[in-house]
Amino acid sequence: MRRPAAAPGSWLRPRSQWLPLLVLVLSLLRPAAGARVEWFTAFVSTAYLDPDSNVTVTANSESGRYGDSSPKGSVQGVIGIPKNARDQLGCDANTEYFIPRSGEPWIALAARGNCTFKEKILNAAKKMAIAVVIYNFLGTGNTTVTMNHIGTRNVVAIMIGSTTGLEILELVRRGIPVIMSITVGSRHVEEWMSSQSVVFVIIAFITMMIISLAWLIFYYIQRFLYAGSPFSSQNKKNKNNRKETKKAIDKLQLHTVRHGDREIDLDIEGCAVCIEVYRSRDVVRILPCKHVFHRVCIDPWLLEHHTCPMCKLDVIKALGFMMDTCENVEVVIPESVPDNIPGGNANVSLQDGAEASMLPDSPTFESLQHDDRLTEEDEAVALIEANLENQINSDSSSCPIGCPDSR
Known part of the structure; x- marks a missing residue:
């Protein structure tokens, strides 16, 4: 997780805890000749x-x-x-x-x-x-x-x-x-107090005043130079790009995984970011390249890299947002998905409370698949669908009459 670079001269900014140190220095300058x-x-x-x-x-x-x-x-x-x-x-x-x-x-x-x-x-x-x-x-x-x-x-x-x-x-x-x-x-x-002590106090006071004045001049010169330096404009640019990136990610589709889901194409290896198999009630995000990932995994990735982990598609530009991809942005980890999402709920929920659009009701959901998918991938998908049907049939046969999942 990368943080924005510190501004030059930021260590020179005045702080209230320096006041006791200044008082201590002045107390040590009290003459011992008195x-x-x-x-x-x-x-x-x-x-x-x-x-x-x-x-x-x-x-x-x-x-x-x-x-x-x-x-x-x-x-x-x-x-x-x-x-x-x-x-x-x-x-x-x-x-x-x-x-x-x-x-x-x-x-x-x-x-x-x-x-x-x-x-x-x-x-x-x-x-x-x-x-x-x-x-x-x-x-x-x-x-x-x-x-x-x-x-x-x-x-x-x-x-x-x-x-x-x-x-x-x-x-x-x-x-x-x-x-x-x-x-x-x-x-x-x-x-x-002797005359030598008086002279010592005067010299010490003048020295402290000169040091303080030089420090203030140096601080404000650094501040003035930093105001017109590329660091200042870069920080503003990074902040604007982060806002645009979040807006772009919010426009990506969300979907809640269910038993026997036929609406999306779930990869055999599961989520490519966390290497976990999709489970019921998992909230996933669908990218423009039709690749699917856990929302809590892909959102920080997109804030950091802006590209799909599988095909390297620039997701932000694909959504029509143009920005500098070399920025240093602060990654904000979204809150984890609650576990109480109903298994039978087919509605799609969007991040930040926005209503999700429904995926088209197609038995095979062919519109989400790549036209150039290899034959081996089709066989793998068919194998997953067969396993899911067997699991559903076994669950239905073991469920008593009146069970919500009984067909």
């Missing part, structure tokens, strides 16, 4: 004795931020600043610090910039500082950022705003000891 940033604030408390009023001034605010590699612990000590007033950055490894109260635990205070956070922290730790406080750039107010200083060991490091840092720096320069206490504040979590 990260969750966790940081902690620091409560910064300061206290100093005002020399003018002899009053202790204190301040306490959650204005500091721990560095990412800093231990989240509490420390307390006196503030120390670099001795060189022109260099408050603490980037020099030999930086000396001014500590108003020597001998006490002290915390280094340095400005941001000119070197890494790690260098500032390690330089102060070499001078025995228990903690390092770095204030932000000038003009940034009290804003802070998370410092990156991997490798500073167990030195507590925080950042404070430039405003607070400059106030403390001025007090220490005047020689006023400032006691600072640092304690852990609240925890914060931020989702962020």
Whole structure:
């Protein structure tokens, strides 16, 4: 059974099941460089004795931020600043610090910039500082950022705003000891994505858009070319030819085989397609060449080949239907003949419910025989008729009175 050839580019037709695959591809393109940033604030408390009023001034605010590699612990000590007033950055490894109260635990205070956070922290730790406080750039107010200083060991490091840092720096320069206490504040979590990740997402999105656009252009070009190709016209031609073939087959005569049938010439070997002997109630089709076959056998054959299996007569053209016999048609197997057809019914039934024409009532039905049939075939037919008469006589003798077949 042959099927029509698939159209070129049919595999390119859009399908709804491709959408989950596209979503999966896009999900795999999500950057792995995105990260969750966790940081902690620091409560910064300061206290100093005002020399003018002899009053202790204190301040306490959650204005500091721990560095990412800093231990989240509490420390307390006196503030120390670099001795060189022109260099408050603490980037020099030999930086000396001014500590108003020597001998006490002290915390280094340095400005941001000119070197890494790690260098500032390690330089102060070499001078025995228990903690390092770095204030932000000038003009940034009290804003802070998370410092990156991997490798500073167990030195507590925080950042404070430039405003607070400059106030403390001025007090220490005047020689006023400032006691600072640092304690852990609240925890914060931020989702962020690096610039490299953003670039990766943009490139991946543009690439997917280009691939999708190229696929659509290629698909519609294939569709446009196929619309004017011989495949399209051939499919339409095959469909029309199949309809004409079915109409031609419907015009062929049908007949129901009965016991003692003398109306048609039944070949000795039976149906040439299925190689089965004709039985009572079998529905057969009579071709223009007078050859007889089972309807369920010859109909698919004619749809496929258009010719008689015995004499190769083009049945479709013989009925007056002109078409291309080289077509590729889809074979449709007709429904099998029901078994409840009455044995004595001599009416001829047509396919698709059409009424059948009656075969002429002739004892020998000579009009259905070929004029050029050989003598051997005549003898074979006579032998079949004799066998059928004997079978009928034997059935009639064995049937009781009132039997429908009794003569």
